[in-house]
Amino acid sequence: MPSLKDLKNRIESVKSTRKITKAMQMVAAAKLRRAQEAAEAGRPYAERMNAVMAGLAGASAGSDSAPRLLAGTGDDKVHLLVVMTAERGLCGGFNSSIVKLARTRANELVKAGKEVKILTVGKKGREQLKRDLSSHFVGHVDLSGVKNLGYTDAQGVARDVLTRFDAGEFDVATIFYAEFQSVISQIPTAKQVIPADFEATEEAADEAATVYDYEPEEEAILADLLPRAVATQIFSALLENGASEQGARMSAMDNATRNAGEMIDKLTIQYNRSRQAVITNELIEIISGAEAL
């Protein structure tokens, strides 16, 4: 049975832990709002880009001269997995669930006899994948110094990926990130970016119906826009990831705060009981002492 002093120390320490988790939760809530705003602000661009690209891609699909970014290399031997995670921990299962998805995919591909290359964005994913997949690592993008995620950061990642593609290092690129649903739910997602795959949304179908004049001609535009479309997809994935990370951290810290509170209650009851026991003991001693006289 722990002594009264031990219990008291324990309660104090849990109380300060609760203060920290509470503060982290509030910071995450504020950051989440900003991240969500950023994600929302980025949406119109990504949507238009997707719609226009879907129209363009539909028009040039099948033609022999379709750019390699769109048509692929005609092979799918070498896969590049771009695993995007957070730079920091303490955000519940956020990093692990992305890593888990990526790891499953990597193992499947290896089993199927494909070559797997991994590019990590964010420190946490790299640390977790290092254990069993470090031989597949080809690079790492460090975003730890970045405070406000900007398009230029995404461009950096995109440039890295595109240079590798141009050098013929891989055939298929897939990005892994968590799509933000709500504070309590973030869905780890895999999305193929090269060869580019533009979902034909309803809007895009309308788009295809309009006949556009292209200036310069279609293929030149396509060649110009495809790298940008890849950057845009990476950017929106990064933004989603940013919001997901803060959401995950917020709910993780909320849980931690609640658990700390429960623990404090339990310890306080235990503390009070022991204190009472000590008092009762003392009383018994005094009374039996008096009786003995």
Add this chain to the structure above:
Amino acid sequence: MADTMQFDLVSPERRLASLAAKAVQIPGAEGDLTAMPDHSPTITTLRPGLLTVTAEDGAESKYAVIGGFAEITAEGTTVLAEHAVPADEMTSELLEEFLSDAAAARDNASAEDLDALAKTAADIAALGNELGVSVRTNA
């Protein structure tokens, strides 16, 4: 004929403008063009330059745009610019940053891309002159 159309200017990070416009002057890759309501549907890439929007009341606003494309339909014009800054917020630091990026891209470029990238860098410098923002010319 409608006298205004919907105009949207979006960058990856935010929506800069969304208004009813009478005319939009766009720095297209193959030359400037002015989009007015009922323009035939066109998609054009942009060169770095100055985008001028004439609002319904005739007020003009200018934006410096770098990279991206414009989509023109009869009902409206959407400009997706990789970087877009309202002209009066453009500073020489910002421009220099763009310019040095472009210059770096040019210097690392392979022979076939060299022309295009050199033009981009020159266009950005020209944009600076147009705005009266000074930049080092040796970039």
